[in-house]
Amino acid sequence: MPRLSTLSNPTGLVEIEKSRVTIVVDDAKKALTFSLVSLDLSNLTLPSPLNVVVIARRGNAEERLELGSALAWDRGFRTLSELGDDGTLAFRVLLLQPGSAKLVAAAENVRPDGQGDSSSFIALEPADLGQRPWEVEILELEGRAVIRFSRDVYNSAGEAESDKFFMGMVLPEAVRRLSEWVAKNAPALDETAWEPFKTWLSLHGVTEDPDEEREELQREWCNDVVEAFCNRFEFASQLRELRTKGMDE
Secondary structure (H helix, E strand, O other), rough: OOOOOOOOOOOOOOOHHHHHHHEEEEEEOOEEEEEEEEEEOOOOOOOOEEEEEEEEEEOOEEEEEEEEEEOOOOOOOOEEEOOOOOOOOEEEEEEEEEOOOOOOOEEEEEEOOOOOOOOOOOEEEEEOOOOOOEEEEEEHHHHHEEEEEEOOHHHHOHHHOHHHHHHHHHHHHHHHHHHHHHHHHHHHHHHHHHHHHHHHHHHHHOOOOOOOOHHHHHHHHHHHHHHHHHHOOOHHHHHHHHHHHHHHO
């Protein structure tokens, strides 16, 4: 089942859509830093004044930072010193009245810009993997997967994403592994957390749920998902074109 919110005061809480929040991280340096670049509160019924608090989470660790007034919060890069290297980096953006611990509004599980948000079923994040260039981690409770790539190869998610060779070789396999997990856990598609992935399936023409019992039909369903995905983005053709260009230069 999806995790319940850990908000201490859910009654009357205003939910801020994640699309209203932009957070940028810099993980190329020794110290991980982030900036709350934008927070759109337009057309929301909120009291005034309000203060902004950001809670960063990775793995089992979290760090809380106060950014000041919602009208003029600190947009500078702030250092995150209490988080480890492994796990999915996500943020909670909270609004509180000054001098009060009562939450007024919140945006939950915000992913850094360029690393995919919480509705994305596959994200990218750096990790210490030794000689393994990458791996896939299924985040069951969040309804998505993460491609964890070696920070010895790429400094940031943006750098990995811009490498068409890496993405072309890795994404089809990531989709296959995610599809295999879903096929073996078919009831998960009825849970709210997996709705974005189910919508993604329908956009690729996969409207049937995987068979819950017969393994051969599960394998067939996985193959259909991967084939639809690869046909849409023509990964083999893209890689062939990239290799041809490289040999001609």
